[in-house]
Amino acid sequence: MRALSSFHHRRLVLRGAAGLGLVPGLSAASAATVATGLATAASSVPATAQALPLSSVRLLPSVYADAVQANQAYLLRLSADRFLHNYHLFAGLPVKGAIYGGWESDTIAGEGLGHYLSALSLMYAQTGTPALKPRIDYIVAELARVQQAQGDGYAAGFMRKRKDGTVVDGKEIFPEIMRGEIRSAGFDLNGCWVPLYNWHKVFAGLFDAQTYAGNDQALQVALGLAGYIDKVFAALNDEQVQQVLGCEHGGINESFAELYARTQDKRWLALAQRLYHTKVLLPLTQGRDELANLHSNTQIPKLIGLARLHELTGRQSDANAVDFFWKRVTQHHSYVIGGNGDREYFSAPDTIAAHITEQTCEACCSYNMLKMTRHLYSWAPDAAYFDYYERTHLNHILAHQNPRTGMFTYMTPLMSGVAREYSSEENDFWCCVLSGMESHAKHGDSIYWENGDTLFVNLYIPSTVEWKAGAAQLELNTRYPYEGDIDLKVRRLAGQRTFTVALRIPAWAAQHTLLVNGRPHKAQQDKGYVLIRRRWRAGDTVRLSLPLDLRLESTAGNDHVVALLRGPMVLAADLGAADKPFDGLAPALVGANILASFAPADKSKALYRSVGSGRPGDMKFAPFFSQYERRAAVYFNAYTESEWAASEVAFRKEEARLKDLAARSVDVMHLGEMQPERDHDLQSDISYPVSYRGRNGRDARTGGYFSFRMKCTTGPLVLQASYWGEERNRDFYISVDGERIARVMLDGSHPGAFIDEEYPLPERLTSGKSSVVVRFDPEPGHTAGPVFGVRLFTSS
Missing domain, CATH: 2.60.120.260 (Galactose-binding domain-like)
Structure with a gap:
């Protein structure tokens, strides 16, 4: 994406003298005086940052709050016992609910429980809803019962399909693996569908139950399961470990790194480091992009695991691999909505224009890329990371859920005229349904970050926050990204305190204005932030105003294929209702100055129309994410008038060939x-x-x-x-x-x-x-x- 690839150039510009041009009419001499006065007060962004606890943030009415509400209703309609069905069955315990359909009835069964436990825990932290906590505690207690019945720490719901076609308890594969009988084919391990990936989600659910719901029994269950898995890998030599890792295994390395972080038992760190998939990770460590034809979501969690290991060990090669991967994916392998992958796979770098299909942007990939972005940002805060985060969060994650039904997409199709396909209540449970339960339980988790007496505001989502370090409660109100004004108010503060509020200035914002208590304010800029350092008191207000101008953005590698954006928001042509067929040609844009051909229809709703540039006719444009039940066009071939005429000649020639063949x-x-x-x-x-x-x-x-x-x-x-x-x-x-x-x-x-x-x-x-x-x-x-x-x- 062109805007992403220009992040660092844009940031260097912002760090120059223009960074002080916040007040119209400010002279160069005054700017110099201001710069000198601010230099010691708030001249730079802190070296690291950490997110404020999710439980400290409460969302105010917005599309994000709507998504959380729809998701919470779905979580409460689901049954823990139905997710536990196979866990109980294989442990010889009475089952308490019929197994769910879809993937939960396939050999990957059991994955849903881990995601569901994470989603309940995140939602409990996000909303505080009392009905969620008993479900969390119940699931953990039932897993402990399962382990007691198994007798060896084992707990799983996945199944194994034998060569004769019969389906049995997946536990059967592990004695074979320990004997060195390893059959891995990408997504199948000895007849089980991605069992280690499955367990990674169970571990994540247990850790989230401890972190967000205060359930310490969850750590004991995790330790029991880890002990079983450790025995399996202890029986294997290094070559055999690599054979096992040839099957998609999620971020199982992250699971053991996190277990080490929580227990300080080096046994788990050693296992985490051993679960290093050399074939994929070594080239990234060496700065080589060999991602083409690799399954995207198989790789991203491995890098998140490396990020966690770097945080625990300081090994720089792990950080280098994560940093290189993130830059290559966001700048050379991503679509305009922030997602990546066609048919779930990376294509060659800078070939997005050749892969605009109905199979683009698996939701799990963006779910995981946002996790990775959080790690990188925490190591070295820079607004560029959140320019990507905001783009993906707004345009892909919000598009992934239909807030009317609470159901989720697997892919988010970018091919013109293709409708989104949503899951059913009880008979799909694709991986993207399960990660969707999590994504829409935590829309407040990355708005506010901190380091000492600096509070970062990275996402402009209406919310309140309790900031303990600043002994303050703040409230953020805005209609952004529909409107450019963002208001931050200090709702509560004990006395007066000096601290810094760092507001992100997106890379696409050529200029902005800043008011404090209604008056123009001079603030230093660094790494894409305005740094407002002052002595604050209750009632103080800040208004940041960002211009929401239209712009065209071309695909990486092809300047003739473009998308339309307004601020961070991708706009798409509306091609009709999803329940009506679309059999037309993909629309195009034609003209010498295409951008100038767009006219507002309703700016408050980000609605526009093309005037004279649309082919075969002019089109209405609306925010892509919100076209839940519409057919849309996101990308357009951009032509001059002469190029369009030539393309029509080629089309007619091909039409004649096909007519003869018919x-x-x-x-x-x-x-x-x-x-x-x-x-x-x-x-x-x-x-x-x-x-x-x-x-x-x-x-x-x-x-x-x-x-x-x-x-x-x-x-x-x-x-x-x-x-x-x-x-x-x-x-x-x-x-x-x-x-x-x-x-x-x-x-x-x-x-x-x-x-x-x-x-x-x-x-x-x-x-x-x-x-x-x-x-x-x-x-x-x-x-x-x-x-x-x-x-x-x-x-x-």
Whole structure:
């Protein structure tokens, strides 16, 4: 993102003489006098910072408070006993509730309990709602009962699918692993779906119960579980540990680092440091961006673990890896809303424009990137970190939950015209539902930070805060980011006290004004903050006013693909209701000065319209996050008039080619669509429908297949199959009526496009027939496809 990549340049500008230009008409001589007078008082930002406790912050009415309220209602509708179902079952205890559906009924079962415990604990700290505390204590007590019944510290809900297809208690895999029988395939460990990732969430829930709800029994449960896991890894040599870590394991290194922090038992520090995934972390330590084609959310928690280890040990290489990763992801791998990943994977750096699809921005990735940002900021406060945090928090995290229903998205699609898909109450529990329960339980956790007698205000979210170090209560009121005025008031203060209030000036704010008690105030600036140091008393007020001008921001690596922003807020074209189909072309923006073509429709609601620049027609724009039940367009190809005319010529040429192909087609198979698959007698095993870039398809995993019947005629025919050109490590066969006609190996050699591969058929395969059976079989250990459609057509 261009704005993110210019952070440090922008900060250097702010640190210059212009940093004192807060009062219109202030002379250079006066500015120098002011600078001298302030130099010893508040000339620089403190070296470190820590967030104020979540329990000290209470949200006032806003979209953030609405999200918290909707989430709390959902948490209270959920059942702890249903999340505990497998924990009880596998410990031989009576179950007290039916297991939930979706992922909770799959081999990843049990993950939901850890997230739910975290969400309850965070929500209790955020709101103080009394009904939450008994649930927290109950879950912890039940986990202690489970451990007592297991007898060895074990507690888990995940399951194992055996080779014969039966599903059993996941505990069965660990004796195998301890014997060195390790089978890891990215997300599967000996038939279990990411068990260590699962446990990382359980540990996090236990730690949050202790931190935010004062439940000390949670630490004892964590110690029991840690003892079991330690025995498993103690049986493995270093090479075997790396084999296990080849399966997604979340931030299990963070779990043991945190356990060490809470107990000071070096046994846990040693294990945390041993759980170092060398293949991924070493290149980052050495400053190499090898993220392309890595699963995004598999990697981010490992770096959060390194951040925690750095805080405990001071090892600089860990901090270097985290810092390098954060900069590369935010500046070269992120979309305008702050999220990253297409189909959950990083693409090559600076290729965002080629990956604007319906599978962008997995919510868990942003949830974790915000956690990482908090670590980095605490080490060296700089407003640049919170420019990214605010962007992602506002435009992605808020978009992730529908406040009307309290339900969550998995992906946040940025492809034009694609609607958000939300979870159900009881039958999904994707990872992003679970992290969503946490994200929307803690909107107050990063507003206020402190160091000594400095209070940082990093997010402009209406709230009150009890600041113990300053013996003060403050209140923040604003309609930001809809309006630019931000008001901070000292509500309560014992007597008069001298302290510093540091207000973040976003990098996009070319200028700002500052008033204290209604009068212009001169303040020093450093690292993107105005530093107001004075003797405060109850009733004092501060008003910071930020300009909310429109701007266009291009994607990293492609200046011709742009998005529209107003202050920190991404605006998107409204393409209609989500429950109505959209089959139009992705809209574009055309003109010599596109930005000047936008006119306000209602500034108070951040509503705008394009005037003369929209293609195929002008559009209405609204805040992207708020388009919960609308179809939107976020990114636009930007053209001059001559470029637009040339693109229309190319479009018509392609249209003519497809028309000719359609005329020669004997049959077309639309894979991944219910009715066409029924019409063509689809047969399959270990095969799944997929959707990508607006096209439906189907794949078959190792050991599976899919087949279907297609009409044919006599004469030379060609079979055409469509693939996404960046698929890698795909190896499979195509057969017609039992005879193999092709072996297909996809190696990612056609980036940024779908490809149509043609396979001429021997005439003997179709002679005298009215139909044939086409079959796709993967080579063992590989996947067939995905295949995004098959066509049978005459060769001329």
